[in-house]
Amino acid sequence: MNLAALLLTYAGLLALALARPPHRRAVLPREPAHGCLRLLPPLGWLLLAGAACLLGSDLGWPLGLVTWSADIAGSGFALIMLLAWRPRLALLPLALVVGLPL
């Protein structure tokens, strides 16, 4: 359960990062359609909120929110390190998100 929340925060932060052109150019092979781009920031916030809800319902809100902020710090650091050195690999953890429910 905690791993799912960690991946959700990662996906949310990635969506927020992709909304910014320099990161998008480094990560994605080509520019996505304009409609997709407009959806990225709300999608990012939605994923972060989803992670908070997941942790809150799982652990109770006090501990859930503490874990949520710790998860953001951890997955955010991983994302930033990938963006700095291996931007193409930044999408890789998302494969886990897709693979997890299967």
Place this chain on the structure above:
Amino acid sequence: MSWLHTWSGLLLGWVLFAIFVTGTATYFRWEITRWMQPEIRQAGTPYDAALAAWQRLDTVAADSPQWFAELPDDRTASTTLFWRHAGPGRRFGRETLDPATGQPVVARDTRGGEFFYRFHFQLQLPHPWGRYLAGVAAMFMFVALISGVITHRKMFADFFTFRPGRAPLRAWLDFHNVTAVLALPFYFMISYSALVIFMTMYMPWGGRVLAGPESAARGSRPAAAEAWGASADFAPMLVLAQEAWDTDRAVKRIEVANRGTDRCTVTLTRADGPKISLNAREQLRFDGVTGALLDPMPPNTGPGTAVHDALYGLHLARFAGPALRWSFFIMGMFGTALVATGMVMWTMKRRARGGAGVALVERLNITAIAGLPVAIAALFWANRLLPVGLADRGDWEVYCFLCAWGFMLMHPLVRPVMHAWHEQLRLGAALFLLLPLLDALTAGTYLRAAWQHRDWAHLGFNAAMLACGLLLHVAAGRVHRRLGIAATATTVPAAAPSRA
């Protein structure tokens, strides 16, 4: 407001850095103790240990008015006993028990992880000055956080950006931003709760006015001179606790108050659970004379107490399981990096200008950032190398720590700045990387036993030391590369005229 951020961050930055390093280590204080005292093995259940602790206290502290016992769990291996000596004054006895035998441990004397815990708010200074200095440092950090957020609002827009290849100052600023934003709630929580924990010490006046004179005298009340009363049998109380609490989270603390009087109480406290507030502890209270179960203490209600206890609980993070504890540890490392990058940037911006102030800050930076890891490594080396029978061995370990740090303070005085950085980082890296080897050579039997019993505290400590060593090694490599660039930059102009 930029100046406020700069100066509140710098003035006590070195103290703050040391507090962050030792405080972060404190998240694993019991694991550190286990590595520093490898002789003690985990054995028995907490209930056996509780009974053994009671018997031992009965022999060594029979006339004491107050007993405390901290029992072993899956993170600690030994029982710690405290008792207040009979008679006036607040003098305490202390002993560490082997839970398997119920006798004092036959293990090397060490402060263990307690050293880091104590250092991070007392700084090895005489009481109460260490706590005051730590409080001022926490206040400065709080001010630096608020002024930093206000002046650098832009950083939130693009905190994903870290450009290690860019100009050094740019890369350092990026990293300062990244570590700041990622764990910002953690920094606010940790600095504010630090102030709240000692709030009655930092701001005693309100409490004094509210409490009135009679309760101010309560702390020094001498033990009642009544006839010494017998106390109830302990085993039945323990049976009740055993029925109420499962072995996963069993009894953790025993406290006996007012021994010898008819107001004697025995309090058993359960191990910390996943509740954040310290108010949420589960306790069983018994009448110490009759052995009857008492009603639980009325909880301290009121919003002030609730906030205080929640913040205290957040600061200690005892509610955290292994995964969350590692997260807190990593956020503590971010905080360490945040302070360090801020202080280094201060000198980078002013290096070209030169002057005594920059030279001083530069040298103190080296001592704090590169020297403290060396001193900590020296503490661990001393733990393995000092003779086991040495009197006051635990104190000697601390002297080694302080001496090593003192040398790291002298060293930049006789070496050029970048060379001092490089040499201290290399020394720290070597000491940490060789520590597991030293452990294998000097405590090989315990290391083998730890491997056989899958004792992750001992093995994980060695792995963490290797990670610290690698981190310092990488940092030293980066400084070395800068040294190479600086060397060519200074030789080229010198060589150019000869060619021309």
